[in-house]
Amino acid sequence: MDEQLRRRYGLKADMFKALAHPMRIYMLDKLRERHWCVCELAAELGIDKSVASKHLSQLKAAGLIDDEKRGTLVEYRLLAPCILDMAACAESTVLANQRRKYGLSPS
Amino acid sequence: MDEQLRRRYGLKADMFKALAHPMRIYMLDKLRERHWCVCELAAELGIDKSVASKHLSQLKAAGLIDDEKRGTLVEYRLLAPCILDMAACAESTVLANQRRKYGLSPS
DNA sequence: CCTCTTGTTTCAAATTATGGAAACAATGCA
DNA sequence: TGCATTGTTTCCATAATTTGAAACAAGAGG
Structure with a gap:
């Protein structure tokens, strides 16, 4: 496995x-x-604003979201919608595996 | 954010x-x-067999791959091909963001 | 039985990720 | 200016991940 x-x-x-x-x-x-x-997301998720800010910063660094200052607050918006399709694919895969392994019905 | x-x-x-x-x-x-x-994968990646085994075990736990014993060796095979489409989507998103942020041409 | 090969598990050490509090910066408003 | 609101950053404690070595388990084959 070379450097590239x-x-x-x-x-x-x-x-x-x-x-x-x-x-x-x-x-x-x-x-x-x-x-x-x-602050809206922090309240919605029930976490500290500093924690929410750090999570958002990670998502932004990955290029998944972008932000825009509006007065004192910062609005975040989704950049790559295909990411959520990935999340849906991930969930369906997980559920399919659960059914395959344990015979569970989709909840 | 409730339990479910x-x-x-x-x-x-x-x-x-x-x-x-x-x-x-x-x-x-x-x-x-x-x-x-x-052992093939460990050699290909240049890592210890125990490390390779643990990585494979994680992928199996996630339901992405499956294994089958053949004598003394264990063959692993891909289960969810959509996962690699996800990886491709991830890469194209990353590259698009690099171009957007830094003006790099696709390498 | 003995030995070699292949994989997995255990253990300790190092690295990384996470959360919460506090300090700090920036803006809006009285 | 003074003060409140909003976000980010820093610091520290804790938790999770990763790695390599060694121990262990399971077959294959002499």
């Missing part, structure tokens, strides 16, 4: 790493509907 | 967590071509 391959797979991994947290996926789901500011 | 939502987003996050490592994505890419045993 390592960098290429590192980029993909960074993208998935940004998605590898329940709060961040929930944030993306909320941003699909409309713009949200940090 | 937390569990639902936790499941999605677990799937992405399984993909959030360069070696594991590389493994999935290799498994797209054909079956591979642990």
Whole structure:
């Protein structure tokens, strides 16, 4: 695995790493509907504003969302809608595997 | 965020967590071509067999791959091809963002 | 039975990720 | 200016992940 391959797979991994947290996926789901500011998302998720800000910063670094200042608040918006299709694919895969392994019906 | 939502987003996050490592994505890419045993993948990636085994175990737990014993070796095979489409989507998104942010041409 | 090969598991160490509090910056408004 | 609101950053404690070595388990084959 040479340097170029390592960098290429590192980029993909960074993208998935940004998605590898329940709060961040929930944030993306909320941003699909409309713009949200940090304090709104923090209240919706029941977490500290600093934590929400850091999660949003990770999503922004991954290029999944973008922000825009409006007065004292910062509005975040979704950039890459295909990401949520990925999340849906992930969920259906997980559910299919649960059914296959444990015979559970989809809940 | 109630318990049911937390569990639902936790499941999605677990799937992405399984993909959030360069070696594991590389493994999935290799498994797209054909079956591979642990020692082959370990040699290909230049990592210890115990490390390769643990990465594969994570991918299996996520339901992305499956294994089958053949004598002393264990063959792994890809289960969910849509996962690699996700990885491709991730890469194109990353590259698009690089171009948008830094004006780089696609490499 | 003995030995070699292949994989998995366990263990400790190092690294990384996360959360919460506090400090700080920036804007709006009286 | 003074003050409240909103976000970001920093610091620290805790939790999770990753790695490699070693121990262990399971077959294959002499």
